[in-house]
Amino acid sequence: MxxxxxxxxxxxxxxxxxxxxxxxxxxxxxxxxxxxxxxxxxxxxxxxxxxxxxxxxxxxxxxxxxxxxxxxxxxxxxxxxxxxxxxxxxxxxxxxxxxxxxxxxxxxxxxxxxxxxxxxxxxxxxxxxxxxxxxxxxxxxxxxxxxxxxxxxxxxxxxxxxxxxxxxxxxxxxxxxxxxxxxETYYATDAEAKKEYEAQNSKADVRYAYVPYSTIADSAVSVSESEMRDYYNNHKKEFDSEATISLEYVTFPITPSDIDIEEIKEELEDLKTPFANTQNDTAFTAANSETNNNFIVAKPNNLPQGLNIGDFEKGKVFGPVKDGDFYKLYKVLDITDDSVAYAKARHILIKATDENRADAKAKATKILNDIKGGADFAQMAAANGEDGTKSRGGDLGWFDENTMVEPFSKAVMNAKSTGLLPNLVETEFGYHIIGVTHTKVYDNYTLAVIEKEIAASDDTRSEVYRRTGAFAVDRTKENFISASEADSSLIRYQALNINKNSRSINNIYDPGVRTIITWAFREAEVGDVSETLELEDQFVIALLTEKTEDGVSSFESVKNSIEQKLAKEKKKEQILAKMKGLSGTLDQIKDGYGSGATIGQATAISLNTTSLPSVGFAPKAIGEIFKLETGQTSEPIADENGVLVVEIDQMDKASEIAEYSLYKNQIESKYGNINQVSAKIAQAMNEFAEVENEIYKYY
Known part of the structure; x- marks a missing residue:
């Protein structure tokens, strides 16, 4: 079935x-x-x-x-x-x-x-x-x-x-x-539906005088320690947070030594002859390569790094060639005909427009003649080229016959030999001095590949590990600091406020680093030093410098944010006091306030609008706007980022309609959406059942 x-x-x-x-x-x-x-x-x-x-x-x-x-x-x-x-x-x-x-x-x-x-x-x-x-x-x-x-x-x-x-x-x-x-318990009343309709359809055009809190320097207001402590004691719910840890750590990078690199190259050198002679390339590459990328098909314009088709012949082995984190051997298995031609060239572009075409041609002609007279092409490209190739001597590399604009491609593909073309080539971009570095070919190359990762040997890893011994003999804070200071090659890094679900420490993303994080949350105390953690490319040792539990953050940890909040309130009071003493038009209020005040405007805003141009998030101001009528001016409004005085240029209140069921359905769909309901139930259930999840201490 x-x-x-x-x-x-x-x-x-x-x-x-x-x-x-x-x-x-x-x-x-x-x-x-x-x-x-x-x-x-x-x-x-x-x-x-x-x-x-x-x-x-x-x-x-x-x-x-x-x-x-x-x-x-x-x-x-x-x-x-x-x-x-x-x-x-x-x-x-x-x-x-x-x-x-x-x-x-x-x-x-x-x-x-x-x-x-x-x-x-x-x-x-x-x-x-x-x-x-x-x-x-x-x-x-x-x-x-x-x-x-x-x-x-x-x-x-x-x-x-x-x-x-x-x-x-x-x-x-x-x-x-x-x-x-x-x-199904989510229900919108007619009054709510009407309010939603008005919020969507009432529109206002406004102008406003605006003074950001940032116009007052932080140094111009002072917040005392007692003020900060009073705020902290009266608003502790604001500082409810999840557990975090902070670490200092040192790393011992495991990098291949010169000896390791030479051994890898020698190993590949020893494989060259048997690789060339083998009749079973599939089995040979599978047995000797450290990756599964054992066969590739390449064209002249996407050859692996370090290969030159001028040396290609069937059965020939090239390498070792360094490519990223690997040394590689390549064997040419087959050379087949392609339907597309490829060539290699360099050029010097002198850009031309309708206005300067004659001058551009004259300049390009002089450069061409200088090169004919013995000037170095690459140096002339660097000095005179007018496109991105000048930094590499005009080199364009390999390209197919369909890549370049037609006059350029035709000139290169028709070249019978390498070298400088005798005449300028004109295209829509300007005038080109062209040197052909390889005439056209119609080739595809099938290559077998053996790859060896440039990795540290066991001896090198052991040598690096021995350097961590100074930390292992005495896993105390004092020894951690003294041992790190004694080794001038070490840097003591900080990683602050790591949350319990983090899977990295700063830029260390190895999955194994989670071991230190779970150790710190599960059993470590401030001042404890971790065991040496071996990762793929480094050893890591960490000192736990701070540990907070779920709940209200300590005063010291939130002191700076409280200071900023209270400083903002004091700036608000200063600006409000000055703004309330001003009257007249918005421009007069702006001029009366002086430095820092600006005039802004917004059109077709609704109650669902959340921000104003140059002001940013401004919920209070938008709410006040829709209490006013055309021509009215508000009192100073202290909003999230500054103080505004708003003038209504045009207020178009939504007219009443006979039926608000559409808006009732919108509200019910928004809040009664089953996915949202499911998420809200889960949140409420976690609170009601007093769920405490501490699996982060083990994984």
């Missing part, structure tokens, strides 16, 4: 998954009897009053991961794992918090509903997709019933797939019921 094939295609990983699950169960049992019995149970969080042991989360994650991999038909990448861990945690929250709410409300999914979703009139969409005719879009219910009737005879993978689907169907349906029920 086609359904069996569909399920089999999605279940290729299932046997591995089952084996991994059994192993996880056995190891989990051993772990619980040996580790947890010692009272060392690791807790990764709390949901609705229940502590979540690491092992419980790990089982949930393994199941979630296995199901996900089964559905996508491949193993997850390292980059995908953090997202899947979060989804597994969300699933635990769902099981432990949501179901309590379902029970309170009496929500359930009956057996009749289950049958309906599997083979009835309202089949689950993901299940139905396996039985849908791709040509007609119709669900084949007979195929569903046939599969169910023969479930015991289908392959084990298909049976497991169905069991997993059926197990998740009921809870997923419960959640959908709950979220849809709450989505």
């Amino acid at each position: 086609s359904i069996i094939n569909s399920i089999r295609n999605k279940s290729g990983l299932l046997l591995i998954v089952i084996g991994v699950a059994m192993l996880a169960f056995i190891l989990g049992d051993l772990f619980s009897r040996n580790f947890l019995s010692q009272g060392n149970e690791r807790i990764v969080g709390e949901i609705a009053g229940d502590e979540i042991p690491f092992e419980e989360f790990s089982r949930e994650f393994d199941e979630f991961r296995q199901n996900y991999e089964m559905n996508i038909g491949r193993a997850l990448t390292e980059q995908e794992l953090p997202g899947i861990r979060q989804q597994a945690w969300n699933q635990l929250v769902f099981k432990k918090a949501y179901f309590k709410e379902f029970e309170k409300l009496g929500l359930e999914v009956t057996d009749e509903e289950m049958i309906d979703m599997i083979q009835g009139n309202n089949i689950d969409a993901s299940w139905a997709s396996l039985f849908t005719n791709p040509e007609t879009g119709e669900i084949d219910r007979n195929n569903i019933r046939s599969f169910l009737q023969n479930i015991e005879s289908v392959p084990p993978q298909s049976q497991a797939f169905y069991i997993n689907f059926e197990r998740n169907l009921r809870p997923n349906r419960l959640r959908a019921k709950y979220e849809n029920m709450l989505a």
Whole structure:
């Protein structure tokens, strides 16, 4: 049956998954009897009053991961794992918090509903997709019933797939019921609909006098320590933040030594003769290359770096050639004819317009004659060229016959030999002095490639590791500082306010660096020094300099932001006091205020507008505007970035309409959108169930 094939295609990983699950169960049992019995149970969080042991989360994650991999038909990448861990945690929250709410409300999914979703009139969409005719879009219910009737005879993978689907169907349906029920509670009144209509359709043209807070220097206002502490004590909710750490760290780069590089080159040199003589290039490159990029087809204009077609012949080996982080050998396997011609040239362009064409031609002619007389082409290009090629002596490299403008291409492709063309070539860009460096060819090249990464040897890595020994003998803050100062080649870097989900430290993006971050959050105290962490290209040792917990930030950590906030308030008071003493037109108010005041204007703004030109975010001013009528001027308005006095040039209030249902639907669609509702429920459930997620301490 086609359904069996569909399920089999999605279940290729299932046997591995089952084996991994059994192993996880056995190891989990051993772990619980040996580790947890010692009272060392690791807790990764709390949901609705229940502590979540690491092992419980790990089982949930393994199941979630296995199901996900089964559905996508491949193993997850390292980059995908953090997202899947979060989804597994969300699933635990769902099981432990949501179901309590379902029970309170009496929500359930009956057996009749289950049958309906599997083979009835309202089949689950993901299940139905396996039985849908791709040509007609119709669900084949007979195929569903046939599969169910023969479930015991289908392959084990298909049976497991169905069991997993059926197990998740009921809870997923419960959640959908709950979220849809709450989505239906979103209701917009006629008054709200009218207000939304007016916000969208009332328009105003305004002018305003504006004084930014930035016109007053920070040095002109002073904020005392006591003022800052009073603000902090009265507004602690503003400073609620997630846990962070700060580090100092040193790195020991692992770079290939000159000896390493010579050994890599010698290894490739030793391969040149057997590479040239082998009759099985596929097997030879597979056995000797460190990558899978063993064969390429090249044209003259995209040859690998360091190769010159003038030396090409079948069977010849070139290299070692350095290309980025690799040394490479190339073997010419075949040279075939192409339908397109390629040539190589350099030029000196003297740009010409209708106004200066005669002068440009005269200048180009002189340069051409100078080169004929023995002047160096590259030097003349650098001194006189008028395009981007002048910095490389006019070199254009290889190009095909269709790349350049026709007169230029024709001149180069018709050249019978290399060297300076005797005459100027005129194009739409100006006059060109051209030197042909390789006449046209019609070649394709098939090359075999052996690549060796330019990497540090084990001896080099060991030598670099020995340098870290001064830090390992005494993992204290004092020794960390003294050891780093004793080695003049080391730089002590800072990484500040690293959040708990960060997967990098400054510009160190190696996945392994997460080890230091989890160590710092899970067990380290300020002043602790990490063990030496070995990454792909460096060793890292870190000192934990600061650690904050979830909750209210310390006064010292937010002191600067409080000072800026209070300074802004004092600037606001100064500007308001001066603006309130002024009267007359906007221009008179601007002139009366003096330096820093400007005049701005905006047209067709609505209540849904959020910013004004030259002012930026200005919600208070926009709200005040729609309280006024044409010709009226506001009192000074203290907004986010400065103080404004607004004058209404034209106010067009939206006229009443008979029916506001369109706007009511807009409001309900905006706030009752099922995706938004789901997200808001999840947020509320996390707060209500007092969810504490600490998996960041372990992964």
